[in-house]
Amino acid sequence: MSVGHIARLLEAAGIPTVIVAVQSFRKRLEMMTVPRALLTPHLMGRPIGRPGDREQQQSVIQAVLELLETADQGGTIIDFKD
Amino acid sequence: MKRQTTAKETFESFKNSFFYGSRVNMNFKFLEHLSESEADLFFQGLLKRLSEAYDRNDDGRVSGYIIEWQLKAYSHQKGFAYEEGPFAPLSKPLSELRLGLLTSSGHFVKGQDPEPLGVKNMTQDEALARVMDFLKEEPQLSSIPIDTPPEQLCVRHGGYDISGSKLDCNVSLPIQRLNEFVRKGLIAELASPAHSFVGACSQKRLLKKTGPRWVKILQEQKIDAALLVPV
Numbered sequence: 001m002s003v004g005h006i007a008r009l010l011e012a013a014g015i016p017t018v019i020v021a022v023q024s025f026r027k028r029l030e031m032m033t034v035p036r037a038l039l040t041p042h043l044m045g046r047p048i049g050r051p052g053d054r055e056q057q058q059s060v061i062q063a064v065l066e067l068l069e070t071a072d073q074g075g076t077i078i079d080f081k082d
Numbered sequence: 083m084k085r086q087t088t089a090k091e092t093f094e095s096f097k098n099s100f101f102y103g104s105r106v107n108m109n110f111k112f113l114e115h116l117s118e119s120e121a122d123l124f125f126q127g128l129l130k131r132l133s134e135a136y137d138r139n140d141d142g143r144v145s146g147y148i149i150e151w152q153l154k155a156y157s158h159q160k161g162f163a164y165e166e167g168p169f170a171p172l173s174k175p176l177s178e179l180r181l182g183l184l185t186s187s188g189h190f191v192k193g194q195d196p197e198p199l200g201v202k203n204m205t206q207d208e209a210l211a212r213v214m215d216f217l218k219e220e221p222q223l224s225s226i227p228i229d230t231p232p233e234q235l236c237v238r239h240g241g242y243d244i245s246g247s248k249l250d251c252n253v254s255l256p257i258q259r260l261n262e263f264v265r266k267g268l269i270a271e272l273a274s275p276a277h278s279f280v281g282a283c284s285q286k287r288l289l290k291k292t293g294p295r296w297v298k299i300l301q302e303q304k305i306d307a308a309l310l311v312p313v
Contacts (some may be wrong), residue, residue: 001161001162001280001281001285001287001289002186002221002281002282002283002312003184003185003186003281003310003311003312004162004312005162005285005288005293006184006288006293006296006297006310007310008164008167008168009289009293009294009296009297010170010297010300010308010310011167011168011169011170013170013297014170015170015182015297015300015301015305015306015307015308016170016171016172016173016306016307016308017170017305017307017308017309017310018308018310019310019311019312020309020310020311021136021311021312022149022152023149023153024112024152024153024155024156025150025156025312026153026157027156027157027158027159028156028159028161028200031160031161031162031163031164032161032164033164033165033166033167035167035168035169035170036114038223041149042106042149043109043145043148043149043152043243043246044109044152044242044243044252044313045108045109045242045243045244045246045247045253045254045313046246046247046253047253047254047306047311047312047313048252048253048254048256048259048311049252049253050246050253051246051249051250051252051253052249054118054259055232057252057253057256057259058259058262059255059258059296061260061263062166062268064270064309065176065263065268068172068176068307068309069172069175069176072171073169074166074167074168075167081200
């Protein structure tokens with residue numbers, strides 16, 4: 001919820017945001033109509049990936065940046081595909 | 083024979099004890115959100131998968147199962163609801179972007195402990211025990227220079243299992259991964275410092291007081307966009 005609120009405040013001030021979170025946060029983020037969010041199928045507390053799994057973490061960062069660039073409306077919440 | 087004087091523990095109190103009780107475990111605090119019959123199913127399935135994972139040398143069966151139940155347990159969660167949301171379009175391509183990073187993971191640089199609730203050297207156990215106090219407090223923002231060596235980073239947060247973040251900051255504060263993206267030219271810059279706070283905090287204060295102040299801090303960093311990571 002905290003990050004959803006920060007996202008809304010930043011966007012209102014003109015700064016685009018993108019969130020990367022675990023899928024368990026889907027409901028909360030949808031309810032908050034956050035601007036852009038990528039949902040990852042990871043254990044809570046590890047949204048970017050497993051510790052030490054550099055390749056997986058890079059894929060997630062790549063996907064979240066692509067979402068930042070391509071989303072054209074608020075509430076764009078998509079699932080990360082490996 | 084000694085007479086048993088303590089009451090037998092019920093299954094309900096057992097499953098709920100993982101949620102800030104005697105068996106506190108942030109990976110399994112979701113059990114509190116399940117009914118007794120759901121929790122029963124969860125444990126049966128977990129035990130089955132533990133032996134299957136051994137036989138097949140595949141621990142993904144266990145972690146995948148736990149993730150599946152975390153998702154199920156939190157799927158009916160209530161919280162703040164907004165019909166519409168502000169949306170600022172991106173003004174430049176990624177290769178020209180100066181990106182900011184803000185996470186709610188509770189990281190801070192060694193020697194710069196934000197000393198939450200006025201406590202010096204608070205342990206993770208104390209943060210877990212005092213999570214209700216955190217939820218009434220205004221959060222504090224920690225500045226993390228993007229070239230901070232991982233061994234100089236600390237993490238403490240009473241709302242999630244920090245063990246992954248302790249092993250590798252990049253799971254929730256991806257400064258090393260983003261620095262690699264800058265080196266490859268995929269984004270132009272990562273603004274330094276990155277920022278982190280403990281997301282378990284007063285939402286009212288965050289919205290009215292703290293958040294607007296943080297927006298100014300990020301605006302002063304002249305960032306083109308921000309990557310936000312909740313845990």
